[in-house]
Amino acid sequence: MKIRKSPGEIIFDTFNYIFLGFLCFTMLYPMLYVIFASFSNPIKLMAYRGPLLRPLEFSTEAYKLLLSYPMIWIGYKNTLIYVVVGTAINILLTTMGGYVLSRKNLKLKNPVMFFIAFTMYFSGGMIPTYLLVQSLGMIDTIWAMMIPGAISTTNLIIMRTGFHSVPDSLEESARIDGAGDWTILFRIMIPLAMPMIAVMILFYAVGHWNAFFNAIIYLRSRELYPLQLVLREILIMSSTENMTTGISDASDRFAVTELIKYAAIVVSTVPILCIYPFLQKYFVKGVMIGAIKE
Amino acid sequence: MEKAATKHFQPSRWQELKKDLIRNKSLYIMLIPVVAYYFIFHYIPMYGLQIAFKDFTPAKGIWGSPWVGLEKFKEFFVYDSFYVWRIIRNTILINVYDLIFGFPAPIIFALLLNEIKNSIYKRTLQTVSYMPHFISTVVIVGMIMDFFSRDGLINQILKSLGILSEPISFMTEPGWFRPLYVGSGIWQNLGWGSIVYLAAISNIDPQLYEAALIDGAGRFRQALYVTIPGILPTIVIMFLLRVGHMMNVGFEKVFLMYNPLTYETADVISTYVYRKGLLEMDYSYGAAVGLFNSVINFLLVVFSNKIAKKLTETSLW
Numbered sequence: 001m002k003i004r005k006s007p008g009e010i011i012f013d014t015f016n017y018i019f020l021g022f023l024c025f026t027m028l029y030p031m032l033y034v035i036f037a038s039f040s041n042p043i044k045l046m047a048y049r050g051p052l053l054r055p056l057e058f059s060t061e062a063y064k065l066l067l068s069y070p071m072i073w074i075g076y077k078n079t080l081i082y083v084v085v086g087t088a089i090n091i092l093l094t095t096m097g098g099y100v101l102s103r104k105n106l107k108l109k110n111p112v113m114f115f116i117a118f119t120m121y122f123s124g125g126m127i128p129t130y131l132l133v134q135s136l137g138m139i140d141t142i143w144a145m146m147i148p149g150a151i152s153t154t155n156l157i158i159m160r161t162g163f164h165s166v167p168d169s170l171e172e173s174a175r176i177d178g179a180g181d182w183t184i185l186f187r188i189m190i191p192l193a194m195p196m197i198a199v200m201i202l203f204y205a206v207g208h209w210n211a212f213f214n215a216i217i218y219l220r221s222r223e224l225y226p227l228q229l230v231l232r233e234i235l236i237m238s239s240t241e242n243m244t245t246g247i248s249d250a251s252d253r254f255a256v257t258e259l260i261k262y263a264a265i266v267v268s269t270v271p272i273l274c275i276y277p278f279l280q281k282y283f284v285k286g287v288m289i290g291a292i293k294e
Numbered sequence: 295m296e297k298a299a300t301k302h303f304q305p306s307r308w309q310e311l312k313k314d315l316i317r318n319k320s321l322y323i324m325l326i327p328v329v330a331y332y333f334i335f336h337y338i339p340m341y342g343l344q345i346a347f348k349d350f351t352p353a354k355g356i357w358g359s360p361w362v363g364l365e366k367f368k369e370f371f372v373y374d375s376f377y378v379w380r381i382i383r384n385t386i387l388i389n390v391y392d393l394i395f396g397f398p399a400p401i402i403f404a405l406l407l408n409e410i411k412n413s414i415y416k417r418t419l420q421t422v423s424y425m426p427h428f429i430s431t432v433v434i435v436g437m438i439m440d441f442f443s444r445d446g447l448i449n450q451i452l453k454s455l456g457i458l459s460e461p462i463s464f465m466t467e468p469g470w471f472r473p474l475y476v477g478s479g480i481w482q483n484l485g486w487g488s489i490v491y492l493a494a495i496s497n498i499d500p501q502l503y504e505a506a507l508i509d510g511a512g513r514f515r516q517a518l519y520v521t522i523p524g525i526l527p528t529i530v531i532m533f534l535l536r537v538g539h540m541m542n543v544g545f546e547k548v549f550l551m552y553n554p555l556t557y558e559t560a561d562v563i564s565t566y567v568y569r570k571g572l573l574e575m576d577y578s579y580g581a582a583v584g585l586f587n588s589v590i591n592f593l594l595v596v597f598s599n600k601i602a603k604k605l606t607e608t609s610l611w
Contacts (some may be wrong), residue, residue, distance in 0.1 A: 006512065007526070008512075009512070009513060012513075012514075013409070013410075016406055016409055016410065019406070019409065020403075020406055020407065020410065020419050021419070021460075023423070024419050024422040024423055024482075026420075026481070027422055027423055027425060027426050027481065027484075028422050028425065029484070030437060030441065031425070031429075033447065034437065038519060048447065048448075049450050049454070050450050050451065050454055051447065051451065093327060093328055093331060096324040096325070096327065096328060097324075097325065097328035099330070100321045100322075100324050100325045101325075103318070105314075105318075105323060106314070106318055106321060107310065107311050107314040108311075108314070108315075108322070112325065112329060115329070115332060116328075116332055119332060119336040119337075120538075121591075121592050121595050121596075122340065122588055122591075122592045123336065123339065123588055124336070124338075124340040124341075124342055124343050124571070124584075125343070125567065125581065125584030125585065125588055125590075126338065126340025126347070126564065126567050126580070127342075127567065127571040127572070127577050127584055128338075128339035128340070128341075128343050128345065128581055128582055128584075129335070129339045129342075130571075130572060131342055131345075131356070131577065132334070132335070132338050132342060133526075134341055134433055147335075148335050149333070150331050150335070151328065154575075157330075159396070178382030180320055181318075181320040181321050182320055182323070182324075185309070190395065193335075194328055198378040199611070204527070205304075205469040206428070208428040209430070210431060210432075211579045212430075212431070212432055212546070212590055213545075213546050213549070216571060217568075221441055227548045228430055230434050231436065232517055232550070234436075235432060235435070235436025235439070236432070236434065236435060236439060241535065257538060258440075261436065261440060262440075265436060265437065266434050268430070268433060269428075269433050272423060272428050272429075273428060273429075274423075276425070276428050277509075280421065280424060282422075284489050287486075287489045287490060288489070288490065288493050
């Protein structure tokens with residue numbers, strides 16, 4: 001059944017197409033601006049007013065200065081460690097917990113579930129958690145970045161839902177063949193729940209990639225700083241002196257400082273933005289399962 | 295009668311549990327690290343909250359420090375009342391503004407996107423709208439500070455359009471903190487937040503639309519009487535989740551965005567806890583403020599859930 005559009009609908013459609021297009025442009029443009037600006041000539045950019053549509057006199061000076069700053073590399077290296085090791089710990093614990101809590105005939109399941117879910121509603125807060133981490137001797141170690149957040153309750157519940165959806169008959173037939181719980185988990189459940197686990201890996205990895213607050217409170221030595229903390233120094237505290245010592249003129253130095261900020265944003269963000277369209281469908285899936293809590 | 299029944303079954307229940315523990319030994323072994331994690335990193339801090347009622351000094355430890363009752367609460371409600379009301383007001387206002395403006399935004403976006411019939415255009419819009427979600431908070435705040443600085447892009451554009459004669463220093467003006475905070479939040483999460491609603495819309499039975507069409511409903515009426523009621527349960531759930539962590543929301547972004555010049559409107563409970571408790575190392579005071587925060591938060595979840603149950607029969611529990 002095809003119905004002719006009324007004039008009102010045509011006006012609405014036109015408005016809607018343009019409005020949403022404009023909205024998305026405002027989401028895209030700031031990133032483009034940053035990319036264009038980062039490749040510009042610092043002095044030219046200082047004098048320029050208004051939106052950029054391409055780099056002003058292509059130059060890679062900001063990147064040269066930024067990438068010669070050792071903290072960037074230290075930050076990158078540490079973040080990679082936190083992402084890889086941290087996510088591995090997250091996934092191991094979340095998978096085991098999710099699997100066990102998805103089993104039907106387990107007497108202690110509901111009490112344990114309550115024990116876990118309660119922490120979503122009430123927490124000890126920042127100070128007692130800090131004192132705990134301190135008394136465990138984790139201050140200024142890489143473990144403070146990974147162990148206190150070893151399980152995210154939301155993700156645990158998502159995993160549990162995922163294991164629920166594996167048909168019982170598979171487990172039964174495996175049991176008849178003599179498989180124990182460990183075999184069932186690693187040989188049947190994990191391969192079948194792999195798309196779900198991929199989602200969890202993404203969620204946790206992004207979390208580690210973006211984490212900075214644990215680093216602020218738990219880390220002292222700069223050698224352990226994650227990338228986000230290095231970025232915070234550059235972007236928010238504007239401490240780029242180390243990179244611009246070679247420039248004698250004060251206004252030049254200011255111009256370059258601004259440019260280094262743009263380059264830092266690009267270096268830390270563009271890799272993620274480039275791979276995310278490929279991961280998008282997994283993320284979307286994760287959000288969906290996360291929203292449908294039982 | 296019920297009492298008698300439980301009494302009767304008590305011993306066999308324990309036996310059943312024992313049997314269950316043996317039969318599912320490997321499952322319970324898998325559960326040990328998980329339970330241990332929750333016990334250590336969630337329940338021990340809850341136990342540690344008692345320092346809110348003690349005069350805690352690290353040398354004496356949690357056990358050894360003397361009890362002082364409600365002294366710490368008195369300290370902030372009575373002596374520091376100026377700061378306390380400010381942080382409570384700021385926490386509530388930021389959240390209320392975010393609920394008024396930030397919460398409906400993804401819903402409206404999803405409804406508008408749903409009206410776009412060209413699938414390529416629709417998919418492009420979706421992909422672009424998710425993008426800001428993937429930028430880290432540090433970078434987002436760095437970009438806000440750059441674009442909204444006195445000679446940043448926003449001031450340049452407003453000036454060239456003749457809207458402003460004098461540039462505004464958004465980042466140091468207390469009056470601009472909340473609009474910037476909430477606005478940038480919408481910018482970042484509009485697309486991402488719409489995923490859930492778009493999925494809910496796609497789950498609505500197409501027959502409902504056909505029926506509405508036969509009854510003479512145009513697209514606007516279809517949206518009003520079919521789409522919106524169809525996604526209402528999802529809206530309620532998302533609202534509850536949002537209210538549920540109202541008191542903790544946005545701490546990291548506030549922490550990065552604010553500065554002493556904007557404390558007046560930007561300082562929230564958790565940032566105050568951080569400064570007092572960790573920077574000034576007044577642990578008991580910080581824990582007391584934190585406990586106050588947690589209790590309010592807990593009450594909010596329970597309360598909003600009760601209301602939702604009454605109104606819509608949808609709830610988290």
